[in-house]
Amino acid sequence: MRLRHLFLWDMRFQAKYGFYLLYGLLTVLYIVILFALPQAWRGSAAALLIFSDPAAMGLFFMGAIVLLEKSQRVPCAFAAAPLHAMEYVISKTASLCLISLIVAAILALAAGLPHLPQVLLGTALSGILFTLLGMILATKITSLNQFILFTVPVEIACFVPAVLHLFQLLPTELRNYPANVCMDMIAGRSFTAAGILLLGAVIILLFYLAEKCVSKMWESAGGVKL
Amino acid sequence: MIQVNDLYFSYTTKPFIEAMNFTVEKGEIFGFLGPSGAGKSTLQKILLGMLPGYRGSAIVNGTECRHRTNRFYENIGVDFEFSTMYEKLSARENLQFFSSLYEKSGRPIEELLEMVGLQNDADKRVADFSKGMKSRLNFIKALLHDPALLFLDEPTSGLDPANNRMMKDLILEEKKREKTILLTTHNMQDATELCDRVAFIANGKIYALDSPHNLIMSKGATRVTYTWMDHGEHTASCPIDRLSGDEVLQKLIAQNRLKSIHSSEPTLNDIFMEITGRTLL
Ligand SMILES: Nc1ncnc2c1ncn2[C@@H]1O[C@H](COP(=O)(O)OP(=O)(O)OP(=O)(O)O)[C@@H](O)[C@H]1O
Numbered sequence: 001m002r003l004r005h006l007f008l009w010d011m012r013f014q015a016k017y018g019f020y021l022l023y024g025l026l027t028v029l030y031i032v033i034l035f036a037l038p039q040a041w042r043g044s045a046a047a048l049l050i051f052s053d054p055a056a057m058g059l060f061f062m063g064a065i066v067l068l069e070k071s072q073r074v075p076c077a078f079a080a081a082p083l084h085a086m087e088y089v090i091s092k093t094a095s096l097c098l099i100s101l102i103v104a105a106i107l108a109l110a111a112g113l114p115h116l117p118q119v120l121l122g123t124a125l126s127g128i129l130f131t132l133l134g135m136i137l138a139t140k141i142t143s144l145n146q147f148i149l150f151t152v153p154v155e156i157a158c159f160v161p162a163v164l165h166l167f168q169l170l171p172t173e174l175r176n177y178p179a180n181v182c183m184d185m186i187a188g189r190s191f192t193a194a195g196i197l198l199l200g201a202v203i204i205l206l207f208y209l210a211e212k213c214v215s216k217m218w219e220s221a222g223g224v225k226l
Numbered sequence: 227m228i229q230v231n232d233l234y235f236s237y238t239t240k241p242f243i244e245a246m247n248f249t250v251e252k253g254e255i256f257g258f259l260g261p262s263g264a265g266k267s268t269l270q271k272i273l274l275g276m277l278p279g280y281r282g283s284a285i286v287n288g289t290e291c292r293h294r295t296n297r298f299y300e301n302i303g304v305d306f307e308f309s310t311m312y313e314k315l316s317a318r319e320n321l322q323f324f325s326s327l328y329e330k331s332g333r334p335i336e337e338l339l340e341m342v343g344l345q346n347d348a349d350k351r352v353a354d355f356s357k358g359m360k361s362r363l364n365f366i367k368a369l370l371h372d373p374a375l376l377f378l379d380e381p382t383s384g385l386d387p388a389n390n391r392m393m394k395d396l397i398l399e400e401k402k403r404e405k406t407i408l409l410t411t412h413n414m415q416d417a418t419e420l421c422d423r424v425a426f427i428a429n430g431k432i433y434a435l436d437s438p439h440n441l442i443m444s445k446g447a448t449r450v451t452y453t454w455m456d457h458g459e460h461t462a463s464c465p466i467d468r469l470s471g472d473e474v475l476q477k478l479i480a481q482n483r484l485k486s487i488h489s490s491e492p493t494l495n496d497i498f499m500e501i502t503g504r505t506l507l
């Protein structure tokens with residue numbers, strides 16, 4: 001019940017702060033790029049764009065949302081409310097993933113990617129992965145500049161290998177690396193059970209860490225500079 | 227409602243809150259009065275279950291604070307020292323959102339808005355609110371779920387006289403609804419007016435705890451001060467209960483020679499100073 005309310009409100013906030021508009025514009029831009037490319041590249045390009053959406057946008061927007069709340073001292077209010085940190089984590093993650101899923105569906109259909117359910121599952125998993133990372137980072141820091149700085153290593157660790165993997169520039173032994181599994185799913189390629197298991201384990205661990213970090217942030221809630 | 231026994235807490239290794247004991251009864255307005263850094267907000271945070279690392283016992287609504295669960299907050303309303311709202315959302319949206327966090331359906335939002343005179347500003351963004359409007363809005367946010375216990379951190383600080391008056395009336399209104407209210411302040415006049423009992427806090431310790439009236443009466447009675455002219459101005463003073471024994475005053479009255487006369491009772495501020503050796507501000 002509370003989770004449903006939270007989720008609906010998160011969507012409302014995101015609409016209010018112009019996220020939907022921004023994503024709408026991005027989607028249009030992505031489609032223009034897709035159709036400007038030669039037919040032969042379209043599949044890989046679509047996979048890259050779909051992956052980059054949660055990877056770049058999800059991570060960054062989650063950080064921005066949490067920092068914004070911090071700067072308005074909203075975490076103090078959460079600390080003194082009957083809300084569970086896990087409900088907060090799930091609601092925020094789900095609401096951002098939903099946007100990524102919509103963008104992914106549009107791009108996949110536009111590019112004519114096969115295996116739509118697999119593409120969407122891959123998008124959802126990458127969305128969870130990156131938004132949780134963004135959330136964990138954002139609870140630890142106090143300014144937007146700091147956040148941008150700290151996202152760099154995350155992008156290097158997650159985004160870069162996945163892109164290299166997409167273009168088969170990495171040794172196949174690395175195919176079970178969680179970000180690469182996501183990329184394989186989005187690109188409609190095959191993936192291993194071990195890869196999925198590892199990805200699942202990483203996601204569970206990140207949920208656990210995110211809950212811990214959010215609880216801690218609420219307890220020591222204070223102001224930040226934006 | 228609240229029982230604190232032998233409470234110790236510190237953010238660091240240096241002792242801070244030490245050997246605190248007090249109880250707060252249902253329906254009471256209880257004030258923490260003390261200078262900046264005394265530990266008032268810290269104490270509130272402990273009672274809110276936000277600082278579980280204390281020693282001793284602090285029981286709120288029947289729950290030991292360090293063992294609180296999330297349900298603990300269904301019956302507690304908190305008004306922090308600062309605004310804790312989404313600035314880009316309207317007042318009404320903020321209230322709707324925060325109200326959705328509670329299981330209890332609570333009090334109607336329109337009624338609360340009207341109570342603090344914000345019904346015509348409800349659709350404005352909080353960012354466009356004045357300080358007084360924000361503090362009223364944050365106050366009713368604490369009432370949304372109709373909690374039995376209210377924590378108000380500096381509810382009157384930084385408000386102009388009109389808003390200050392309004393806030394005090396709102397607090398007294400909640401007392402009439404049988405809420406238990408804990409507030410912190412360093413304004414002794416507000417404390418005198420609002421609180422059934424106050425605790426003097428300085429350096430993490432309670433120096434005195436009683437009704438404002440008893441505290442004021444405990445230290446010296448009201449004095450009468452008078453002046454007269456006799457080759458220059460003279461001033462003398464005398465406790466109000468010994469006026470009949472003051473021969474100078476008697477004579478001055480008989481000869482109609484008094485230039486001025488006034489009585490002054492010690493304020494809570496004077497008493498605070500006398501007991502703790504510190505000023506309130
Ligand atoms: N999170 C924290 N970590 C370490 N020290 C803290 C923390 N919060 C407060 N303190 C310190 O504890 C002391 C008491 O702070 P507290 O906020 O309880 O004072 P206060 O009585 O509420 O003062 P004010 O009237 O200014 O609000 C201060 O010295 C403060 O620096």
Ligand SMILES: [Mg+2]
Nearest residue numbers: 266267307379
């Ligand atoms: Mg304080």
